[in-house]
Amino acid sequence: MYDNKNEYFCFSTNRNRLTKVKINTMNILPDKTVERLSQYRRNLLICDGKGKTHIFSHEIANIHHITPVQVRRDIMLIGYTGTLRKGYNILELIALIGEILDKEDGQRVAIVGAGNLGRAIIQYFHNRRDKLSISAAFDSSPDKIGQEYDGVKIYPIEDIDKIVKEKNITIGIISVPVVAVKATASALVEAGVKGILSYTPRPIDVPENVYLEEYDMITSLEKVAYFAKNIEKI
Amino acid sequence: MYDNKNEYFCFSTNRNRLTKVKINTMNILPDKTVERLSQYRRNLLICDGKGKTHIFSHEIANIHHITPVQVRRDIMLIGYTGTLRKGYNILELIALIGEILDKEDGQRVAIVGAGNLGRAIIQYFHNRRDKLSISAAFDSSPDKIGQEYDGVKIYPIEDIDKIVKEKNITIGIISVPVVAVKATASALVEAGVKGILSYTPRPIDVPENVYLEEYDMITSLEKVAYFAKNIEKI
DNA sequence: GTAAATTTGTTATTTCAATAACAAGTATTA
């Protein structure tokens, strides 16, 4: 599926002249395509649940408020082809997106900070994805250590290195108070995770071989506020 | 500040020939610039708290892992100018970002669904921004109605129209179970909000005059998982 | 059986965002 297409052409404007350039895609998908694939799968699973077997690009597009071309392009990038006038086979597409997003043996996630946000997240992820599950939580508060939420055990923060290695955890979610963010990130990196998702408002430094995603709800809300107040100009 | 600069040039390639085009920026800032301005302010407030009075573009850049040019360009877009070799006056910059992101009389926010996530959010936003505060929560559960979290009162969902209008609420955050998402979005739109931020995984439809932002934590984590497993290819 | 209507897959173009390049001004150093 993945290897019938390992080169792709695009144009670059070089000294004002258009030049055809051969680039290698199949290595890595565009950022935005990855996000959309996750969203497609989420809703394809619902369609499948309703007994639907095939779906058109414009149906997927409508669900996500994007254009059918966008959908077809994303699907092209992962090397899947639908059937003319029948659309895409939903189960096949779900399976292929799975091959791309998931690792064969899954990836395990640790969450550091089992406070209000941490516990809400543990509950939300509970049993949602086979191949991506929270396998441990860490906290510094004696009240929390040893407890279990939705099957996720809370370990003392001191054991992070040991447990992460033991359980082969590759991803960390950070939801500790801002003062503890820096130490938490270092501990996760030390322990060998390859990806970090931080929900704290404090910027983090990681080495090049760790993928970092930072999300702050206040920034998101301020953005909504800005565009809401200027809505007539959009 | 805002009006000494109401036009801007850029090039467009029209039939393979570069054409100089005059576009109007000051109307609306780029999406990504708005996000960064929120982040700049967040950390400028911290710098100010430490007694720092001026800051260089490369210092801001380091905090946020971006380039100094990016910072200067963003600041240029909002029409602020720093002092050569002294950098930007932190308080002035904070004030100007405030003028842009905030509305003069502030904007009020409602949150619908006071469950695990909803309550965590209420707590997180508590007293963080003068000009953007959660002024009401709505829920359908009799257990929750009438309670108060961090000064935010929980109203019955039936009163949403009345309260939103009464309190002049312009933004809604959705954190209800997926089955209730559609009805919640409609109710918010009906009541007249101009912006919606949804934390549910269910896609929403809104009319053109409402700004919508959807964020799903699972998509975010799946993206981290994808790039973490392919980290050596980035 | 032919024409019209769909729908995919792919290339071409446009739009949006980030980076590079550099002129101009200011402080510092020799």
Add this chain to the structure above:
DNA sequence: TAATACTTGTTATTGAAATAACAAATTTAC
């Protein structure tokens, strides 16, 4: 005082993402 290093503001260029355009294939309608 002249040269150097620094830092801003802005334009030019490059790069990434989205959209448009369209050929090819298949079904439906007549």
